Amino acid sequence: MKIALVAPSCTLKQEAAELVAALAATRPDCELMIHPQCFLSDGHFAGSDEQRLGALREVMADESVDAIWFARGGYGSNRIAEAACAGLSPAAKRKTYLGYSDAGFLLAGLHKAGCEVAHGPMPQDILRDGGEAAVARSLDWLLTRDPRAVEPSLSYPAQAYNLTVLSSLLGTAVEPDLDGYELLIEEVSEHHYRIDRLMFHITGSANVRKVVELRVGNMSDIPDNDPVWGSDEEAIVRDWCSQAAINYGGRAIIGHDVANRVVPFGRKTS
């Protein structure tokens, strides 16, 4: 299996690339192709929009590539998502795409366009304390569809997103169709009042209200609220689900951490 790394958002750290390459080299039937675009830097991004889109399109069109693994998040994949997901070639459509966080803009668009996508750990996660296990989980899933890598409580066809990314997707050309799906969300580095506002926004959406259930993963590194918020993130999610008549399904093992499990996006059987 040939796995291509590109960075549609921010620049991949060289150290992370080396560690992931070493890890992949221990796996049978695993060829890792780290596109040089991963190391470009242009202001906030891993190269200009044109460079990031160009590298992504290049690996999407490459008949020898089986899977595309987004190198890391940050910010910026939304700037190229609509263009990347338009007019997909057969070669692009038969690939698997894996990432999370900011890469959710691409997961949404590519799933909508008919591709196999999954929410899961990315190469840059190897720099976290204990991150090799997270990255190994993504490799396990890409190489053998190892069920131990997958979020253990999926009951329905699922989609998973960072909460801010999902909020930003609503109403755009790459908004996912959530009707009939189990929706998993996670968040990082947002204040409680921002989580509350984001939950107001997504649960106000007619599309989100059609999910069969919503589960919440880790919401990590929440900055101190001033004044103290007075409840926690699960209470916020539960409260907004209740107000919008959305089934709240409990916690999920996804998030910006090393426990992050893979969530393969499903397909509704209609």
Next chain:
Amino acid sequence: MKIALVAPSCTLKQEAAELVAALAATRPDCELMIHPQCFLSDGHFAGSDEQRLGALREVMADESVDAIWFARGGYGSNRIAEAACAGLSPAAKRKTYLGYSDAGFLLAGLHKAGCEVAHGPMPQDILRDGGEAAVARSLDWLLTRDPRAVEPSLSYPAQAYNLTVLSSLLGTAVEPDLDGYELLIEEVSEHHYRIDRLMFHITGSANVRKVVELRVGNMSDIPDNDPVWGSDEEAIVRDWCSQAAINYGGRAIIGHDVANRVVPFGRKTS
């Protein structure tokens, strides 16, 4: 004219209330009624949802009140906006409503429900350096519709919002109809990458794409982007307008600052 102050978001500072009361006392034909709910505190908010909604409904139903002036922003008016704007009484409909920032959730819902609303300085602004002039501008507009208080370049029926608030309104029950309006936006304390993501979101909306033009007010207190962003907020707004075929109309004199002018929301003449 009787003007009622309520706080649908965060707690009004006592000092601000006293300064605004003293200012109002110098104006002929101006009775200021500061609802005691303004000083409640419940976690993040000026009282519980029930208390904030209750106070707002009370002054909305009060036949003797001519205008409702939202005391300050912060966060929280979205939590009561849909309920506050449902089933309006004739007394509520004939009032004028003034505020900005987080109060934009109410401006949107009340304008949609047929009320006269305006985006402009709020009582808590009097604590800014030079803030008395800002607050006086809102009083001038409420009391005499003084044209010198109004944003000077309005060419069409207009609506004005904080950018984050507008993004959070899209797709909800209180989403404004922007078709045929001039849209003014402003922002405070958001990183360049967040402004860029918010502009991606709002300009991806079919509703926002129907504005006759979009103008950008002050975007103040932008935290340092890491890495350096490389352009400025006007370039971001201009770029997304261009991609979405929205007419960019230049700068506007609104924002979280003492220059903030009043933007009376218009009505389309159809």
